[in-house]
Amino acid sequence: MLIKDRLTVRQFTLLTFLTLVGDMILIYPSLVTAYGRQDAWICSLLSQPIGLLVVWILFKLHRTHPELSLVEICKKLLGPWLGSILAAGYLFYFIMGAAICLREVGDFMTTQIYLQTPIRVILTLFLFPMVWGIIHGLKTMGLSSELLAPIVVVFMILLLLGLLPQVEPAKLQPILETPWIKLLHSTIRGAFSSFGELIVLSMFLPYVTRASHLKRDILLAALGGGILLSMLELVSLMVFGPILTQHGFYISYSLAQKINIGNFFERIEALMAISWLISTYFKSILYMFGFVLGIAQLFELKGYKPLILPSALLMFASAVLIGPNIVFYTNTVMPAWLDWNVTVSLVIPLFLLLVHRLRFQRKKQSAKRLTS
Numbered sequence: 597m598l599i600k601d602r603l604t605v606r607q608f609t610l611l612t613f614l615t616l617v618g619d620m621i622l623i624y625p626s627l628v629t630a631y632g633r634q635d636a637w638i639c640s641l642l643s644q645p646i647g648l649l650v651v652w653i654l655f656k657l658h659r660t661h662p663e664l665s666l667v668e669i670c671k672k673l674l675g676p677w678l679g680s681i682l683a684a685g686y687l688f689y690f691i692m693g694a695a696i697c698l699r700e701v702g703d704f705m706t707t708q709i710y711l712q713t714p715i716r717v718i719l720t721l722f723l724f725p726m727v728w729g730i731i732h733g734l735k736t737m738g739l740s741s742e743l744l745a746p747i748v749v750v751f752m753i754l755l756l757l758g759l760l761p762q763v764e765p766a767k768l769q770p771i772l773e774t775p776w777i778k779l780l781h782s783t784i785r786g787a788f789s790s791f792g793e794l795i796v797l798s799m800f801l802p803y804v805t806r807a808s809h810l811k812r813d814i815l816l817a818a819l820g821g822g823i824l825l826s827m828l829e830l831v832s833l834m835v836f837g838p839i840l841t842q843h844g845f846y847i848s849y850s851l852a853q854k855i856n857i858g859n860f861f862e863r864i865e866a867l868m869a870i871s872w873l874i875s876t877y878f879k880s881i882l883y884m885f886g887f888v889l890g891i892a893q894l895f896e897l898k899g900y901k902p903l904i905l906p907s908a909l910l911m912f913a914s915a916v917l918i919g920p921n922i923v924f925y926t927n928t929v930m931p932a933w934l935d936w937n938v939t940v941s942l943v944i945p946l947f948l949l950l951v952h953r954l955r956f957q958r959k960k961q962s963a964k965r966l967t968s
Contacts, residue, residue, distance in 0.1 A: 598892055598900055599734055599803050607738030608804045609817040610745040611878060612797060616821035617748065618879030619700050620790050621872045622846045624825045625832040627789050627930065629842040632782030634767065635774045636841075637833055639782035640826040644819065646783065647791030650941050651818045654794065655811050657945045658801045660952045666798035667890040673951045682944070683894050689940050690796060690887040691907070695914035696929070697880035698722060701873065702915065704846060709869065719915055726881045727908050730888060731901065734803055737881065744874050751871035752824060754864065755848070756831055758855035763834035785934060790825060791818060792937035793879075795945075799886040845926065848872070884911060 603611070620627075625636070632639040661669050666686060671679035701722050702715040710718065729737055774782075797814075804810065832841045832851060841847050852868035888907050892900035919929055 598889060598897075601733045601735035601738075601803065603734060603738045603800065603804045605805060605807045605810055605813055607741055608797075608800070608810075609813045610741040611738065611800075611882065612794065612814055612817040613821045614741060614745055614748065614875045614878040615794055615797065615882055616790055616818055617752075617824060617875045618793070619697055619872070619876045620825055621752070621828070621868075621875060622704065622848045623700070624786075624790065625829045625841050625847045626844055626926075628782050628786045628829055629833065629838055630782070631774075631778040631785065633774045633778070633842070634769065634833060634838045635772055635779060636782055636786075636838065637768065637826065637830040638772070639779055640786045640829045642783045643786030643791075644822045644826065646787035647822055648815055648818060650787065650791045651794060651815055652811075653942065653945050653949070654798055655801075655814060657948055658798055660949070663802055665800070665802055665889065665893060666795070667893045669798075669948065671894075673948055673955070680894060683890065686795075686940065687887055687890045687894065689936065690799075690883050690890065691911060691914060692918075693793065693796065694880045694883035694887065695911050695918055696933070697876050697883065698911060698915040699918050701876060701880075703921075704849075704869075704872075708846060708849060716916065719912055722877070722880075723908055723912055725877065726884055727904055729881050730885050730904050734800065734885075737878070737885075741878060744878075748871040748875050749824075751867045752828070755852055755855070755868055756827055758857060758864065759831050759835055759851060761857065762854060763831060765834055767834050767837045784938070786825075786829075788934060788937040788941065790822065792941035794818065795941045796882050796886045799889055800882070884908070887911075 628640050628643075629636040657666075657669065661672055664672060667683040670683040670686070673679065674682060698719055702718045705718045706713055706715045729740070807813075828848060832847055835851060835854065836844065836847065844850055849865055849868055849872075852865035853863070855864055884907060888900050888903045891897075891903050891907070897903075
């Protein structure tokens with residue numbers, strides 16, 4: 597194995613939670629409300645079982661070959677040529693996912709906090725700790741998640757509780773007036789924009805210590821992250837209404853700016869930004885690590901560390917070139933990214949499970965013939 601470190605079940609479940617919420621903390625309400633309107637909170641709740649089904653399929657695919665990563669499973673099931681092509685497609689998805697997370701950080705910081713700072717400076721400053729984390733390995737990332745995940749949860753709870761005095765349930769009315777096709781589209785968005793991106797965890801499942809409750813803990817972590825996003829969606833609709841929620845680029849950051857309890861507890865948007873940066877950092881580092889590790893496994897290299905710096909440079913360039921501004925990113929990149937998520941997290945895993953099933957049945961029939 598290229599990685600000797602092992603993640604504990606708790607560390608992996610925390611990484612699952614952080615990857616799920618990731619950049620979704622800021623952009624999830626806008627994505628779901630774009631079609632669901634005032635019923636987006638219902639769509640978000642309906643997306644939870646679909647998302648858990650996606651996670652179950654990913655775990656089922658892992659159990660076909662527990663000792664192999666996603667890239668290795670592709671090569672194992674489809675052969676060296678077709679499997680390598682499919683694995684290369686996943687690697688491209690990983691590097692683009694990391695670049696998108698990096699670009700989101702750059703756009704957010706240069707439009708909300710550091711208005712006069714060039715975006716390339718922000719990208720470089722965020723990229724350095726990612727490279728440092730990958731160099732130090734998987735175990736260090738797991739230990740860091742145990743330290744930082746509670747901070748994300750506490751800050752998010754503070755945000756939701758601080759907004760309770762400003763919620764207006766009347767803004768959710770009229771209920772179920774949205775056309776059903778838009779409700780369906782919104783539900784799919786809610787499921788695959790968050791749960792679908794957990795496909796990167798299939799690269800690291802072979803490096804988790806074995807435990808009988810691993811599947812249960814992964815599903816619970818995913819459910820916890822999904823419920824947190826649904827609560828954020830509901831509060832956003834009751835505070836801002838569907839129109840402002842839909843058109844706000846960083847609606848959760850705007851929510852934090854509205855908190856004012858007794859003219860004392862206010863201006864906690866910095867805490868919101870910190871929690872978002874922490875979760876986005878872990879999501880982007882897992883995507884980048886998955887790309888580096890996958891390249892080494894695809895070409896059967898002895899180690900992955902020589903690939904870290906070239907991958908970081910590729911990620912930096914991709915983040916700069918992915919779009920001219922946040923408007924282009926929102927209107928052009930995100931709709932195509934949803935289709936990509938559906939393909940890589942549902943369609944292809946189901947195809948791989950079907951191939952495994954057919955090959956298993958063929959081996960079983962061959963064994964019967966030999967015995968008879």
